[in-house]
Amino acid sequence: MNKYAIGAAVAALSVGLPAAASAQQADPAKVVVVDTQRIYGECTVCKTAQAQLQTQVTQLQQRAQQLGQPIQTEMQSIQQAAQAAQAQQGQARTTAETALQQRMAALQTRQNTANQELQGREQALRRNQAFVLQQINEKLNPVIVQVMQRRGANLAIDRGDTLAIAPAIDVTNDVLAALNQQLTTINVNAPAPAAAAPQQQPPGR
Numbered sequence: 001m002n003k004y005a006i007g008a009a010v011a012a013l014s015v016g017l018p019a020a021a022s023a024q025q026a027d028p029a030k031v032v033v034v035d036t037q038r039i040y041g042e043c044t045v046c047k048t049a050q051a052q053l054q055t056q057v058t059q060l061q062q063r064a065q066q067l068g069q070p071i072q073t074e075m076q077s078i079q080q081a082a083q084a085a086q087a088q089q090g091q092a093r094t095t096a097e098t099a100l101q102q103r104m105a106a107l108q109t110r111q112n113t114a115n116q117e118l119q120g121r122e123q124a125l126r127r128n129q130a131f132v133l134q135q136i137n138e139k140l141n142p143v144i145v146q147v148m149q150r151r152g153a154n155l156a157i158d159r160g161d162t163l164a165i166a167p168a169i170d171v172t173n174d175v176l177a178a179l180n181q182q183l184t185t186i187n188v189n190a191p192a193p194a195a196a197a198p199q200q201q202p203p204g205r
Contacts, residue, residue: 032151034144035159035172040136043179049132049186056128056188060121067114074107124190131190139183140175147174 040046078100085096148156151171159165159172 029155030151030153031155031157032148032153032169032171033157033159033162033165034147034175035170036140037160038172039140039176039179040133043136043176043183045180045183045186046136049188052188053125053129053132056125060118060125063121064118067118071107071111071114074103074110078103078107127190127193128188132186132188135186136179136183140179143175143178143182147171147178150174 041050081096081103082100085093085100088096144156148154148171151174153169156171159170
């Protein structure tokens with residue numbers, strides 16, 4: 001087959017494409033809009049969970065202050081002692097500086113311990129927040145599909161992704177009412193992460 005015959009075959013094939021494409025054309029989009037931010041903020045158990053999470057945030061802030069204040073006080077005391085040591089001479093200054101080094105080392109250990117505790121608490125809080133969102137979405141997504149189908153829609157989009165909508169296609173109230181019926185409890189304490197299994201050494205080592 002020469003190049004002209006190939007070109008003719010491609011042309012013949014392209015003539016048949018529009019008919020096939022039109023036969024598989026998707027249905028026109030019928031859209032509903034859901035304000036998920038409003039859902040997360042107003043569903044009955046969502047508000048309860050948010051209040052409990054806020055309590056955990058407050059407790060974390062209070063613990064950070066409880067741990068940080070004595071450390072800050074000790075640092076200020078060390079700085080004052082360091083200034084006093086500079087005015088001393090000989091063995092007295094050496095003794096004072098040695099004591100300051102010991103205090104600084106102890107303070108650094110204290111600070112590291114406090115930071116580790118706070119990081120652990122913060123990670124737990126983030127797990128709890130993600131766990132709450134997961135439980136809401138497990139119920140919310142099927143509810144949105146149900147409401148969408150009742151409205152004869154084939155597409156649901158978030159209000160936050162739109163610029164302007166007609167009020168008639170906003171189904172947030174319907175979704176909120178259905179979610180309140182189906183989501184009656186939320187656990188705000190996520191399961192602790194599983195400990196990593198120890199790595200086994202290869203045989204012969």
